[in-house]
Amino acid sequence: MPYLELDNVSFGFGPMSNRYEVFEQATLSVEQNEFVAVIGFSGSGKSTLVSLLAGLEQPDSGEVRIGGKPVGEPGPDKGVVFQNYSLLPWLSVYGNIELAVKQVFPKMGRDERKDYIQHYIDMVSLSGSEWKLPGELSGGMRQRLSLARTLAIKPEVLLLDEPLSALDALTRSQLQDEIIRIWEVDRRTVVMITNDVDEAVIMADRIVPLTPGPSATFGREFAVDLARPRDRATLNFNPEFKHLRNQVTNYMVSLDQEARRLSSTVELPLPDIQPVRPGPQVSIA
Numbered sequence: 668m669p670y671l672e673l674d675n676v677s678f679g680f681g682p683m684s685n686r687y688e689v690f691e692q693a694t695l696s697v698e699q700n701e702f703v704a705v706i707g708f709s710g711s712g713k714s715t716l717v718s719l720l721a722g723l724e725q726p727d728s729g730e731v732r733i734g735g736k737p738v739g740e741p742g743p744d745k746g747v748v749f750q751n752y753s754l755l756p757w758l759s760v761y762g763n764i765e766l767a768v769k770q771v772f773p774k775m776g777r778d779e780r781k782d783y784i785q786h787y788i789d790m791v792s793l794s795g796s797e798w799k800l801p802g803e804l805s806g807g808m809r810q811r812l813s814l815a816r817t818l819a820i821k822p823e824v825l826l827l828d829e830p831l832s833a834l835d836a837l838t839r840s841q842l843q844d845e846i847i848r849i850w851e852v853d854r855r856t857v858v859m860i861t862n863d864v865d866e867a868v869i870m871a872d873r874i875v876p877l878t879p880g881p882s883a884t885f886g887r888e889f890a891v892d893l894a895r896p897r898d899r900a901t902l903n904f905n906p907e908f909k910h911l912r913n914q915v916t917n918y919m920v921s922l923d924q925e926a927r928r929l930s931s932t933v934e935l936p937l938p939d940i941q942p943v944r945p946g947p948q949v950s951i952a
C-alpha cells in the first residue's frame with residue numbers, strides 16, 4: 668500500500684477570471700521509505716507540489732494522503748528542507764536545531780536534549796561549528812544545518828525542495844552523498860525535487876518527471892535499479908547508469924518539445940475591431 672499519495676489532485680492559483688492551473692488530476696504514489704526524485708522544468712509546479720505534500724496548500728480537488736489519512740496541517744511529521752535554508756540568522760547552529768527540538772519534544776530533559784542535538788550536528792559533519800551563526804557558514808554548511816534541523820524533528824516524510832541547487836558542483840555532490848549516507852542509516856520516505864537528471868539517478872529509487880505547466884501532471888516513471896551504495900566515481904563508467912541518464916534526459920527533452928509545439932499551435936483570440944475607413948477628402952485653401 669502506498670504511504671504518500673497524491674490522488675487525482677488539481678490545484679491552481681488566482682481567481683477564476685485569471686486562473687493559472689498548476690496541476691490537473693495529478694496522481695503520485697510513494698512507498699514507505701522509498702526515495703523518489705521529482706524532476707521538472709522551471710515553473711512546472713515543483714515547489715507547489717512540496718506545499719501540497721507538506722499541507723501548506725490544499726488541493727482544489729482530489730486528495731493528498733499520508734499513511735492513508737488526508738495530509739492535514741503542516742507539522743513535524745512532514746519535514747521540509749528548502750533551497751534557501753530558512754534558518755534563523757540570530758541563532759547559532761546549536762540554537763537553530765535546539766529551537767526545533769524544543770518545539771517538537773518539549774518534554775525532553777536538558778541533558779538528553781544536549782546529546783540529541785549534538786548527534787544531529789555530528790551526523791551532518793558540523794562538529795566544531797556549534798556556536799557559529801548561519802552568516803558565518805558556507806552555503807553547503809547552511810544546507811547541512813537545515814538538513815540536521817529537519818532530521819532532528821524526526822519527520823515521517825522528508826520533503827527536499829531543490830535543497831542543493833544553490834550550491835557549487837563540488838559541494839553539491841558531497842551533500843548528495845551525505846544525504847544518501849544518512850538516509851541509508853535512518854530510512855524514511857523522501858520526495859526530493861530536483862532539476863538535475865544526474866542528481867536524480869545517483870540518489871533516487873525512482874524518478875518521476877513532472878510535465879511542463881500549465882496543468883502539469885506526472886509523466887512516465889523511471890525505476891533506478893542501480894545497487895547501493897552508489898559510487899559516483901565508478902557510476903560514470905556503468906552502462907546501466909549512462910543508459911538511464913540518457914533515457915531520462917531524452918524524455919525530458921521530448922516533454923519540452925511537445926509543450927513548445929502545443930503552445931505554438933494555440934490560436935490567440937484577436938480583438939473584434941472594425942477597420943478605420945478614410946473619411947471624405949478635405950482640402951484646405
Ligand SMILES: Nc1ncnc2c1ncn2[C@@H]1O[C@H](COP(=O)(O)OP(=O)(O)OP(=O)(O)O)[C@@H](O)[C@H]1O
Binds near residue numbers: 709713880
Ligand atoms: N502564489 C502564487 N500566485 C500565483 N501564481 C503562482 C503562485 N505561486 C506559484 N505560481 C505559479 O504557479 C506555477 C508553478 O510555480 P512553482 O513555484 O510551483 O514552480 P517551480 O517548478 O517550483 O518553479 P521554479 O523551478 O522556477 O522554482 C508558476 O507558473 C508560478 O508562476
